[in-house]
Amino acid sequence: MSDIRELYQSVILDHNKRPRNFRKVDGANRRAEGYNPLCGDKVAVQLRIEDGVVRDVGFEGSGCAISTASASMMTESVKGRSLADAEQLFQRFHDLLTGETHAEPSVDEQAALGKLTVFSGVREYPARVKCATLVWHALHSALEGRADPVSTE
Amino acid sequence: MKDKLDVKRLREDFPILHQTLQHGRPLVYLDNAATTQKPRAVINALVRYYERDNANIHRGVHELSQRSTAAFEDARTKVQGFLGAAHPSEIVFTRGTTEAINLVAQSFGRANVDSGDEVLISAMEHHSNIVPWQMLCEEKGARLRVVPIDDRGDLVLDELSRLLGPRTKLLAIAHVSNALGTVNPVREIIELAHERGVAVLVDGAQAVAHTRVDVRDLGCDFYCFSGHKLYGPTGIGALYGRSELLEAMAPWQGGGDMIASVTFEKTTYNVLPHKFEAGTPHIAGAIGLGVAIEYVQSVGLDAIAAYESELLAYATRALAGVPRVRLIGTARQKASVLSFVMQGVHPHDVGTILDQEGIAIRTGHHCAQPVMDRFDVPATARASLAFYNTRDEIDALVAGLGRVAEVFA
Numbered sequence: 001m002s003d004i005r006e007l008y009q010s011v012i013l014d015h016n017k018r019p020r021n022f023r024k025v026d027g028a029n030r031r032a033e034g035y036n037p038l039c040g041d042k043v044a045v046q047l048r049i050e051d052g053v054v055r056d057v058g059f060e061g062s063g064c065a066i067s068t069a070s071a072s073m074m075t076e077s078v079k080g081r082s083l084a085d086a087e088q089l090f091q092r093f094h095d096l097l098t099g100e101t102h103a104e105p106s107v108d109e110q111a112a113l114g115k116l117t118v119f120s121g122v123r124e125y126p127a128r129v130k131c132a133t134l135v136w137h138a139l140h141s142a143l144e145g146r147a148d149p150v151s152t153e
Numbered sequence: 154m155k156d157k158l159d160v161k162r163l164r165e166d167f168p169i170l171h172q173t174l175q176h177g178r179p180l181v182y183l184d185n186a187a188t189t190q191k192p193r194a195v196i197n198a199l200v201r202y203y204e205r206d207n208a209n210i211h212r213g214v215h216e217l218s219q220r221s222t223a224a225f226e227d228a229r230t231k232v233q234g235f236l237g238a239a240h241p242s243e244i245v246f247t248r249g250t251t252e253a254i255n256l257v258a259q260s261f262g263r264a265n266v267d268s269g270d271e272v273l274i275s276a277m278e279h280h281s282n283i284v285p286w287q288m289l290c291e292e293k294g295a296r297l298r299v300v301p302i303d304d305r306g307d308l309v310l311d312e313l314s315r316l317l318g319p320r321t322k323l324l325a326i327a328h329v330s331n332a333l334g335t336v337n338p339v340r341e342i343i344e345l346a347h348e349r350g351v352a353v354l355v356d357g358a359q360a361v362a363h364t365r366v367d368v369r370d371l372g373c374d375f376y377c378f379s380g381h382k383l384y385g386p387t388g389i390g391a392l393y394g395r396s397e398l399l400e401a402m403a404p405w406q407g408g409g410d411m412i413a414s415v416t417f418e419k420t421t422y423n424v425l426p427h428k429f430e431a432g433t434p435h436i437a438g439a440i441g442l443g444v445a446i447e448y449v450q451s452v453g454l455d456a457i458a459a460y461e462s463e464l465l466a467y468a469t470r471a472l473a474g475v476p477r478v479r480l481i482g483t484a485r486q487k488a489s490v491l492s493f494v495m496q497g498v499h500p501h502d503v504g505t506i507l508d509q510e511g512i513a514i515r516t517g518h519h520c521a522q523p524v525m526d527r528f529d530v531p532a533t534a535r536a537s538l539a540f541y542n543t544r545d546e547i548d549a550l551v552a553g554l555g556r557v558a559e560v561f562a
Contacts, residue, residue: 007505013561038517039516039518039531040518040531041531062531063499063531064501065498127505
């Protein structure tokens with residue numbers, strides 16, 4: 001029996017209660033929105049990119065604890081990264097939640113993902129995977145410079 | 154009338170209820186407004202049909218075809234009796250409520266709604282009683298108007314009366330709201346509409362399992378419901394239409410079974426109700442629905458209504474005592490739905506934690522986004538009751554909400 005605390009780890013609950021970078025970004029030059037029509041969760045991501053580096057990132061919107069915490073921690077994780085690094089982190093996070101293997105992430109992966117590995121518990125809750133990945137899809141879209149809102153459907 | 158339900162014994166009729174879920178908890182099924190569970194009688198009827206009678210209907214001369222035709226038409230008669238319709242030909246089998254509403258919109262609506270006309274609905278409708286009318290209005294250049302609801306989730310009847318204007322061609326309204334549980338005074342509403350010469354469609358999807366319906370007593374022009382919310386199979390439902398209206402309406406889908414004769418020059422249509430049933434229908438589903446109706450009638454709708462009303466009152470009191478919980482939808486008359494939000498916790502998180510405790514509820518906008526907007530919430534958690542639910546299960550829900558509060562301290 002998996003404990004509900006493996007999903008709602010204290011880090012996640014903390015970011016849900018006090019989301020970081022929950023704001024507009026001054027001088028933002030990339031934006032994207034994510035929408036989950038299933039639950040109505042909406043998230044908007046803004047980025048300021050200079051010299052190929054994410055100098056600032058913020059998000060706005062409303063959603064469940066998983067999606068809010070995921071958005072908050074995403075902003076902390078990508079700030080200061082190069083575009084290529086941020087994109088790679090999106091891929092790693094995506095794999096962490098949707099990968100076929102249920103094995104624990106390797107040491108390398110853990111190092112790259114850092115605190116984001118707290119979301120590995122979401123894998124056990126298929127109905128909630130989209131909650132965690134929504135903001136990352138919006139980030140991915142913003143990094144690619146696409147303007148259309150992304151949808152989880 | 155049977156006035157007291159033996160719920161413990163009735164639960165034995167539903168095999169699915171007796172299971173332990175993956176987290177080691179017994180199932181507490183409180184998502185009956187989404188779909189109800191099926192009694193063994195219905196499940197057996199489906200098996201028996203496929204094992205013994207399966208054949209296409211209305212055309213075969215062989216014995217199996219005659220048997221399945223008889224069973225299918227017998228099911229129609231059961232629906233007729235269940236709704237109090239005057240004649241079986243007033244009952245059209247559909248895939249469900251959604252398809253029934255679309256049928257009326259595409260057939261009655263297209264013929265009777267013109268540019269500048271109005272279709273009236275209410276602010277508590279399910280998307281399936283909004284979108285078909287939006288599509289019609291868009292096509293015709295007509296206007297969709299909406300009767301508001303108050304803070305309790307009751308219709309504002311004065312506004313309804315005001316909005317029934319000279320251009321109103323149809324009023325489409327839920328008997329019971331899926332998101333709020335409000336029971337609308339449909340009889341009174343239909344009377345108001347008919348005084349102005351406006352036809353009325355009643356969406357009975359959330360009503361038929363909880364209250365006795367008599368379409369002639371109500372006086373409605375159209376009434377529709379889904380089998381799967383009435384302990385029957387999915388993929389089958391019914392539309393009742395007054396015969397003079399159905400007679401005048403054009404078919405909406407063409408195909409086999411809905412014709413009298415076909416040449417490349419001209420097709421003449423079959424008689425009611427077959428002109429609205431193109432193609433091979435869900436024969437087993439209709440038969441299963443007939444059995445579900447018999448089952449519900451054997452339990453007794455008055456006894457069901459009395460029991461559920463008492464259980465709803467118990468659950469309402471219980472939820473009122475849970476810190477941080479606020480009920481959405483406190484109409485004067487309600488049926489079997491408890492929509493709520495919990496302060497500081499998104500409904501999805503409530504749903505996931507309750508699921509861990511073995512409690513199945515629905516979370517989200519319940520296909521009623523305008524209702525969510527009206528109450529300024531992104532979503533709600535919804536527990537919805539059937540007669541097989543018990544006080545113990547309500548207590549489990551309350552305990553589960555305690556667990557939610559613990560996690561989201």
